[in-house]
Amino acid sequence: MSDILKFDIQLHRHDFLLNVKAEILEGITGIYGPSGHGKTSMLNAIAGLIKPDSGFISISGDVVFDSKQRINAPVQKRKIGYVFQDIRLFPHLTVVQNLKYGIKRNGASKIDFEELVGILEIKHLLHKKPGECSGGEKQRISIGRALLSGARILLMDEPFSAVDVQLRNTIIPFLNELNHHYKIPMLVVSHDLPDLLSLTDRLLLLKNGAITALGRFQDLIQDEKNIEVMRDAGLYNVFNLCVFASLPEKNMVLLRSQTNDFQVQVLTQSFHQKIEVKKQIKVLIRPEDISISLNPIDQISLRNQIQGTILKIFSKDGLSFCLVDTGEKVLVEITEASKRNMNLEVGTTVYCLFKSAALKMFE
Amino acid sequence: MGLTELFTYSSAELDAIQLSLKVALLCTIIILPIAVLIGWFLARKQFFGKSIIEGVLHLPLVLPPVTVGYILLITLGRNGWLGSFFYSHWGIQIAFSFPAAVIAAIVVSFPLVTRSIRLSVELVDKNYEDAARTLGASSLRVFFTVTLPLALPGVISGAILAFARSLGEFGATISFAGNITGETQTLPLAIFSSMQVPGQETSTMRLVIVSVILSLLAMIGAEYLNRRILKNKA
Numbered sequence: 001m002s003d004i005l006k007f008d009i010q011l012h013r014h015d016f017l018l019n020v021k022a023e024i025l026e027g028i029t030g031i032y033g034p035s036g037h038g039k040t041s042m043l044n045a046i047a048g049l050i051k052p053d054s055g056f057i058s059i060s061g062d063v064v065f066d067s068k069q070r071i072n073a074p075v076q077k078r079k080i081g082y083v084f085q086d087i088r089l090f091p092h093l094t095v096v097q098n099l100k101y102g103i104k105r106n107g108a109s110k111i112d113f114e115e116l117v118g119i120l121e122i123k124h125l126l127h128k129k130p131g132e133c134s135g136g137e138k139q140r141i142s143i144g145r146a147l148l149s150g151a152r153i154l155l156m157d158e159p160f161s162a163v164d165v166q167l168r169n170t171i172i173p174f175l176n177e178l179n180h181h182y183k184i185p186m187l188v189v190s191h192d193l194p195d196l197l198s199l200t201d202r203l204l205l206l207k208n209g210a211i212t213a214l215g216r217f218q219d220l221i222q223d224e225k226n227i228e229v230m231r232d233a234g235l236y237n238v239f240n241l242c243v244f245a246s247l248p249e250k251n252m253v254l255l256r257s258q259t260n261d262f263q264v265q266v267l268t269q270s271f272h273q274k275i276e277v278k279k280q281i282k283v284l285i286r287p288e289d290i291s292i293s294l295n296p297i298d299q300i301s302l303r304n305q306i307q308g309t310i311l312k313i314f315s316k317d318g319l320s321f322c323l324v325d326t327g328e329k330v331l332v333e334i335t336e337a338s339k340r341n342m343n344l345e346v347g348t349t350v351y352c353l354f355k356s357a358a359l360k361m362f363e
Numbered sequence: 364m365g366l367t368e369l370f371t372y373s374s375a376e377l378d379a380i381q382l383s384l385k386v387a388l389l390c391t392i393i394i395l396p397i398a399v400l401i402g403w404f405l406a407r408k409q410f411f412g413k414s415i416i417e418g419v420l421h422l423p424l425v426l427p428p429v430t431v432g433y434i435l436l437i438t439l440g441r442n443g444w445l446g447s448f449f450y451s452h453w454g455i456q457i458a459f460s461f462p463a464a465v466i467a468a469i470v471v472s473f474p475l476v477t478r479s480i481r482l483s484v485e486l487v488d489k490n491y492e493d494a495a496r497t498l499g500a501s502s503l504r505v506f507f508t509v510t511l512p513l514a515l516p517g518v519i520s521g522a523i524l525a526f527a528r529s530l531g532e533f534g535a536t537i538s539f540a541g542n543i544t545g546e547t548q549t550l551p552l553a554i555f556s557s558m559q560v561p562g563q564e565t566s567t568m569r570l571v572i573v574s575v576i577l578s579l580l581a582m583i584g585a586e587y588l589n590r591r592i593l594k595n596k597a
Contacts, residue, residue, distance in 0.1 A: 049493055049497075075496040076497075076498075076499045076500055076501055077499075079499070081497070082494070088493075088494040090509060091513075092513060101495070101498050102499050149498045149499055150499070
C-alpha cells in the first residue's frame with residue numbers, strides 16, 4: 001500500500017499545541033482521541049480550513065502545504081472531501097443540487113452519479129430539500145456530495161454522532177461498501193472506539209494534540225501506553241474472521257481466521273443476513289467479557305474455550321490486562337486478585353472463555 | 364371637494380408621480396450591486412480603519428437630508444471640486460438635473476440598504492461557505508451560490524427600503540436637484556409646492572393619497588417576498 005496522505009504540522013492556538021506527523025495509507029484509518037484533543041483541528045488543517053504555523057502536508061505526492069516553500073493551496077484546490085460533523089447541506093438547494101454542487105470541479109467524476117445514489121439509497125430524496133430529510137438521510141447525502149466532488153481522500157468528522165445508534169449501524173456498512181467500491185481512502189474521526197473498530201482495524205491515536213500511536217489495532221493493544229489512551233472509550237478485541245461452517249444442529253456458526261487456527265462459535269440468530277461460507281465477518285468482544293481458566297472445562301454452557309499463551313500482563317487500577325496469544329492476540333481483563341490466585345504470568349498456558357452472545361458482529 | 368375630483372389627476376401631478384417612480388426604481392437598481400458588495404465586505408472582512416469607514420458610510424442616516432444635499436452641491440455642483448471637473452472636461456452639469464435627483468436618493472438610501480444586507484450576510488453561517496470551498500468552489504462561486512442566496516431576505520428588504528426611502532426623499536433632492544417640474548420635482552416636492560399655493564388643497568390630497576398607496580404597496584410587497592423566501596428555504 002502506498003501512502004496517500006503525509007503530514008507533519010504544528011499549530012498553536014492559545015495554550016493548545018497540535019503537533020502531528022503521520023503517513024496515512026489507503027483504506028480506512030480511524031482517528032481516535034478524547035474530545036478536545038485536536039482531532040477536528042487536524043482535519044481542518046489537512047483540508048486547508050485553518051493554516052498550520054509550520055510543517056507540510058502532501059496528498060498523493062502533491063504538496064498542498066509547506067511552510068518552508070511558502071506553499072499553501074486554497075481549500076478548493078486540495079480535492080479533499082470533507083464530511084462535517086454538523087453535515088452542512090445547503091438548505092436552499094435541493095438534494096440533487098447539493099449532490100452535484102462539487103461535480104464541476106473536475107468535470108467527469110470517476111464516480112457514477114446514478115450508481116452512487118443507488119448505493120446510498122437516496123434516489124427517492126433527490127428533489128426534496130435537506131430540511132425534509134431525516135438525520136441518517138442527510139448524513140448519506142453529505143457523504144455522496146463529498147464523493148462526487150472528485151475528492152482524492154475523504155475526511156469524516158464524527159460521522160456517527162449526528163445519528164442515533166440504529167442509524168449508526170446502517171451507515172457503517174455504507175462506508176465499508178464505498179471504500180471497497182471506489183477505493184477511496186478515508187480518515188474517520190470519532191471519540192467512540194467501538195464505532196471506529198467496526199469500520200477499520202487501522203487506528204491513529206491522538207492525545208493532547210500529539211499522535212501517540214498509528215497502526216493496526218491488534219498491534220496497538222500490545223502496548224500498555226495505548227491501552228491507557230483507549231481504555232476510557234471501552235476497549236474491544238477485534239477479529240477479522242470468515243464463515244467456516246454452519247452447524248444447524250447446534251444452531252451455531254463457526255467462524256475462523258484465515259491466517260491461523262483461531263476460531264469462535266456464534267449463534268445463528270446473530271446474523272442479519274444470509275450465512276454464506278467464506279463470508280468476511282468482523283467480530284468484537286470486550287476484554288471484560290472474557291474469563292480465563294487454566295484448564296478446559298467440560299461441564300459448562302460456554303461454547304468458546306480457546307487455548308493460548310500469555311504474552312504480556314499489565315496492571316492498572318486493581319485490574320490486570322492479559323494479552324493472550326491464541327493465534328489472534330486476545331486482550332482479557334481480570335482482577336488483580338484472580339491473577340494472583342491463578343499464578344498467572346507471561347508464558348502460562350490458559351483458556352479464554354466467553355459466551356457466544358458477548359460477541360458483536362459486523363457483516 | 365368631490366370624490367371624482369380626488370381621482371382626476373392633472374398632467375403635472377402625473378409627471379411628478381411618474382418621475383418619483385423612475386427615480387426610486389433607478390436608485391434601487393444602481394444601489395443594489397454596490398450595497399451587496401460593500402455589505403458583504405463589511406460583514407466578512409476585518410481591516411484597519413473599518414469603524415471610520417462604517418461611520419462615514421452611515422453619516423447620511425443621521426445627517427439632516429438638507430445637509431447631505433448641500434454637501435452634494437458643493438461637491439458635484441458646477442462650481443464644486445468634482446462637478447467643475449465634469450463640466451470643464453465633458454460639459455456635464457449634474458446638479459439641478461434628473462440624475463441629481465437619482466444621486467440624492469442613492470446617497471440617502473445607501474446606509475439603510477448596506478446595513479440590511481450586511482446584517483443578513485453576518486447571519487449566514489460561515490460553515491456553509493467552508494463546505495462549499497471543500498467542494499471546490501472558488502470564492503466568487505461561494506458568494507453567488509451560497510452566501511447571496513442565503514442572505515437574500517436581507518437583500519430584498521434592502522431593495523424595498525431603498526425604493527421606499529427614495530420615494531420619500533425631500534431635503535437632499537430639493538437642495539441638490541432643485542424643484543424643476545417634469546425633471547426633478549418628485550412626489551414629495553410636488554406635495555410641498557402645492558401646499559404653498561392657497562386653493563390647491565385637492566391637488567395636495569390627490570398626491571398624498573398616491574404617496575400613501577405607493578408606500579403601502581412597497582411594504583406589502585416586501586413582506587410577501589420575505590415570506591416566500593422563508594418558505595422556500597424550509
